[in-house]
Amino acid sequence: MTPPRRHDDFAAPPPPAAETPCYPFAARARDLKRSEIREFLRHAGRPGMISLAGGLPAAELFDRDGLAAATAMVLRERPAAALQYGMTEGQPRLREALSALLRERGIAAADDGLLVTTGSQQAIDLLARIFIEPGDTVVVERPCYLAAVQAFALAGARLLTLPTDADGACVDRLDDCLGGPPPKFVYLVSTFANPTGATLAHERRLALLRWAVRHRVFVVEDDPYGELRFAGSAVPPLLALAAEVPGAADWCGYLSSLSKTVAPGLRVGWMQLPPAVAEQAGRVKQTLDLHTSSLAQEVAAAYLASGRLPAALVRARARYRDQAEALAAALRCRFGERLQFAMPEGGMFLWARFADGTDTSALLPAALAQSVLYVPGAAFYADAPERATLRLSYAGTPPELADEAAARLARALAAG
Amino acid sequence: MTPPRRHDDFAAPPPPAAETPCYPFAARARDLKRSEIREFLRHAGRPGMISLAGGLPAAELFDRDGLAAATAMVLRERPAAALQYGMTEGQPRLREALSALLRERGIAAADDGLLVTTGSQQAIDLLARIFIEPGDTVVVERPCYLAAVQAFALAGARLLTLPTDADGACVDRLDDCLGGPPPKFVYLVSTFANPTGATLAHERRLALLRWAVRHRVFVVEDDPYGELRFAGSAVPPLLALAAEVPGAADWCGYLSSLSKTVAPGLRVGWMQLPPAVAEQAGRVKQTLDLHTSSLAQEVAAAYLASGRLPAALVRARARYRDQAEALAAALRCRFGERLQFAMPEGGMFLWARFADGTDTSALLPAALAQSVLYVPGAAFYADAPERATLRLSYAGTPPELADEAAARLARALAAG
Numbered sequence: 001m002t003p004p005r006r007h008d009d010f011a012a013p014p015p016p017a018a019e020t021p022c023y024p025f026a027a028r029a030r031d032l033k034r035s036e037i038r039e040f041l042r043h044a045g046r047p048g049m050i051s052l053a054g055g056l057p058a059a060e061l062f063d064r065d066g067l068a069a070a071t072a073m074v075l076r077e078r079p080a081a082a083l084q085y086g087m088t089e090g091q092p093r094l095r096e097a098l099s100a101l102l103r104e105r106g107i108a109a110a111d112d113g114l115l116v117t118t119g120s121q122q123a124i125d126l127l128a129r130i131f132i133e134p135g136d137t138v139v140v141e142r143p144c145y146l147a148a149v150q151a152f153a154l155a156g157a158r159l160l161t162l163p164t165d166a167d168g169a170c171v172d173r174l175d176d177c178l179g180g181p182p183p184k185f186v187y188l189v190s191t192f193a194n195p196t197g198a199t200l201a202h203e204r205r206l207a208l209l210r211w212a213v214r215h216r217v218f219v220v221e222d223d224p225y226g227e228l229r230f231a232g233s234a235v236p237p238l239l240a241l242a243a244e245v246p247g248a249a250d251w252c253g254y255l256s257s258l259s260k261t262v263a264p265g266l267r268v269g270w271m272q273l274p275p276a277v278a279e280q281a282g283r284v285k286q287t288l289d290l291h292t293s294s295l296a297q298e299v300a301a302a303y304l305a306s307g308r309l310p311a312a313l314v315r316a317r318a319r320y321r322d323q324a325e326a327l328a329a330a331l332r333c334r335f336g337e338r339l340q341f342a343m344p345e346g347g348m349f350l351w352a353r354f355a356d357g358t359d360t361s362a363l364l365p366a367a368l369a370q371s372v373l374y375v376p377g378a379a380f381y382a383d384a385p386e387r388a389t390l391r392l393s394y395a396g397t398p399p400e401l402a403d404e405a406a407a408r409l410a411r412a413l414a415a416g
Numbered sequence: 417m418t419p420p421r422r423h424d425d426f427a428a429p430p431p432p433a434a435e436t437p438c439y440p441f442a443a444r445a446r447d448l449k450r451s452e453i454r455e456f457l458r459h460a461g462r463p464g465m466i467s468l469a470g471g472l473p474a475a476e477l478f479d480r481d482g483l484a485a486a487t488a489m490v491l492r493e494r495p496a497a498a499l500q501y502g503m504t505e506g507q508p509r510l511r512e513a514l515s516a517l518l519r520e521r522g523i524a525a526a527d528d529g530l531l532v533t534t535g536s537q538q539a540i541d542l543l544a545r546i547f548i549e550p551g552d553t554v555v556v557e558r559p560c561y562l563a564a565v566q567a568f569a570l571a572g573a574r575l576l577t578l579p580t581d582a583d584g585a586c587v588d589r590l591d592d593c594l595g596g597p598p599p600k601f602v603y604l605v606s607t608f609a610n611p612t613g614a615t616l617a618h619e620r621r622l623a624l625l626r627w628a629v630r631h632r633v634f635v636v637e638d639d640p641y642g643e644l645r646f647a648g649s650a651v652p653p654l655l656a657l658a659a660e661v662p663g664a665a666d667w668c669g670y671l672s673s674l675s676k677t678v679a680p681g682l683r684v685g686w687m688q689l690p691p692a693v694a695e696q697a698g699r700v701k702q703t704l705d706l707h708t709s710s711l712a713q714e715v716a717a718a719y720l721a722s723g724r725l726p727a728a729l730v731r732a733r734a735r736y737r738d739q740a741e742a743l744a745a746a747l748r749c750r751f752g753e754r755l756q757f758a759m760p761e762g763g764m765f766l767w768a769r770f771a772d773g774t775d776t777s778a779l780l781p782a783a784l785a786q787s788v789l790y791v792p793g794a795a796f797y798a799d800a801p802e803r804a805t806l807r808l809s810y811a812g813t814p815p816e817l818a819d820e821a822a823a824r825l826a827r828a829l830a831a832g
Contacts, residue, residue, distance in 0.1 A: 020666075020691075023690075023693055023696070024547065024598075025546055026546060026547055026552075029545055032700060056500060062500075067491065067499065068491040072484070072487075072488060075480065075487055076484065080478070081681075082681050083475070083478045083680070083681040083682070084472060084681050085675075118534055118705040125704050131439075131440065131445075136442075147703060147706070154703050251437070259501075264499070264501045264710075265497075266499070266711055274439075276436045277439055280439070280446070284448060288567075289538045289541070290683070292683065293681065293708075293711075293712045294680075295709075298681075
């Protein structure tokens with residue numbers, strides 16, 4: 001069996017044998033970027049490997065009892081709802097539960113703007129498909145979530161990049177993206193970004209909304225990690241702040257997911273959009289997969305209704321805080337000033353940079369030899385990569401392994 | 417709340433209010449065809465309505481006990497597999513179970529050609545995305561499954577249509593599709609087609625394979641209904657017959673789904689493709705939704721492993737046979753020679769034609785007034801619709817309602 005490909009793991013099967021016919025694939029599908037690091041990352045599951053590379057939540061945090069109870073209840077009491085075809089927009093009970101989650105986040109939005117998606121990856125693809133014509137531009141952060149870049153490229157977008165710093169995207173540079181035809185949208189992970197972990201500052205959020213209204217450019221806020229804050233103070237989502245900026249609600253979409261808070265295996269995400277955008281997205285979603293798994297949606301709805309999520313999030317935040325602190329302390333101890341990073345306030349990622357300019361892509365084979373894995377920062381740049389950066393996920397690494405991980409990384413650096 | 421949109425139910429939300437901003441949607445998304453019958457079919461759930469319009473399997477046939485047991489087992493014994501991120505290609509246990517199903521259908525195919533999809537609708541969209549460049553041609557049957565037409569149109573394909581008769585697609589007319597650049601693929605529902613219920617004859621299957629090899633054109637066989645045969649003799653899938661035609665296995669893909677045999681709410685479908693095509697499709701699928709719900713996949717795998725499917729299929733075939741016979745008898749009794757149709761041998765649809773040329777789209781309001789619904793045949797034509805045709809699904813209508821359904825249809829015709 002060909003080694004399987006896993007989310008956030010770039011292992012590719014071997015190239016087809018020489019006698020394979022030459023199939024007439026579409027150019028953009030054929031050119032869908034393969035990462036040069038796939039061959040390394042397929043080793044993430046190797047015995048003894050400490051992987052800081054994945055974007056997987058810690059499996060120990062899944063509320064197995066709560067989900068088993070929710071599932072049993074659904075199949076006992078609502079089997080037809082869980083097993084039959086459903087509405088493209090999502091199961092009514094889940095839609096209500098997600099609206100309630102949005103209200104807790106400060107977003108009081110119209111029901112006809114909500115669309116359940118097959119994970120928020122599908123939400124990203126849907127927005128690409130409803131907005132992008134080949135050659136259109138889209139604004140992304142620099143660096144940016146890789147799978148969003150892939151979806152936009154597959155739709156034929158040219159990417160314009162916005163620099164980022166410790167306060168997230170430098171929105172004062174947005175006007176630089178206005179030289180040609182207006183971008184179709186701005187996409188950003190606003191809170192605990194992937195890969196940088198940075199959070200867009202409150203004042204920048206307001207500035208971004210004012211810019212969006214002024215230039216009539218749609219803004220897509222992707223927020224899978226916002227509930228995982230373990231330090232600092234919460235910043236409201238753009239769509240919550242839109243109430244303060246006249247017209248902004250028309251130019252603002254919000255994406256979220258249960259993958260990092262409940263369980264990624266459900267593949268349940270959702271979008272809150274202006275109703276006309278949601279209607280267009282729903283029409284296209286029907287063509288993509290008719291609807292998201294009714295079983296997964298009903299289980300998610302029952303779980304959210306059970307009231308167990310808040311306690312599960314308390315546990316997740318505590319664990320990720322402990323793991324982030326342990327990894328940060330180990331890195332400081334082993335590397336000192338040679339490795340620069342900001343302490344994350346939430347989410348799953350620590351973004352670092354070697355002060356001496358070490359090329360982290362070139363370092364990866366040495367790391368692999370030491371049985372430690374990370375993602376070289378170059379994987380997250382749509383243009384001109386900063387090669388001394390790397391993304392370290394603490395989500396799957398218990399505190400007691402942090403020092404060993406840092407030690408292996410140090411040995412790789414010494415050997416590299 | 418806006419009335420929700422349901423699979424195979426064309427109800428659309430009301431148009432956006434006048435003050436909605438003009439969003440810069442991509443032309444193909446914006447133009448995604450809306451059916452003119454949506455406004456009628458949103459009434460399918462009205463109290464007292466007998467709907468012959470849907471494509472939904474009978475909910476009473478779902479093996480609730482078997483699925484509840486499978487689900488409980490999965491969450492008890494394999495919670496991490498069901499809740500964590502998984503491989504894009506699908507969960508290993510499900511892949512093994514689906515390979516076993518394929519072998520029962522006469523297909524012994526390479527493991528690296530199998531890709532689990534979020535229903536077979538996603539398989540259709542994936543093939544559209546890997547093959548079609550705007551302006552490319554695709555060959556479909558006339559009439560054809562509507563949501564496939566939509567997916568191909570969304571990808572920018574021009575559709576060439578192949579006439580059909582009682583033996584399925586008239587493959588001797590395929591050369592008519594060779595005037596311009598070669599079509600990217602031929603798509604057909606080979607067994608109990610939607611909407612016609614026809615099955616492609618054995619000899620035509622071989623001719624199609626020989627044509628595909630000769631012209632190096634890919635053939636996509638969509639087979640959601642093949643297991644639901646209740647009369648006549650089985651015809652092997654194209655991919656099973658490919659062993660008899662040198663080179664054909666390279667030009668043949670097979671799509672299937674658990675939606676009509678286990679439960680559509682799982683959203684579990686799959687494709688068996690030549691490995692190079694599967695690799696390309698897997699790369700694109702990762703960008704669409706990372707992977708199909710692990711929970712739904714593990715439940716499906718456990719259910720298939722339980723050995724309960726064969727008995728469930730026996731029940732389904734018996735029920736659909738009874739319902740098809742009851743509806744056919746009622747139609748013959750009420751309409752005689754005025755309504756022409758072939759008795760289906762399986763699947764869910766009876767395809768009929770008014771001998772007097774009655775326009776079934778124009779008849780629909782009168783049918784609605786009589787509380788009976790069907791899908792006017794015009795919905796299934798990519799070009800020049802035959803307006804006297806209609807699709808009647810017997811899947812959801814118990815035998816004791818068949819005569820009342822036919823009587824209402826007759827009253828609608830008398831009033832129309």
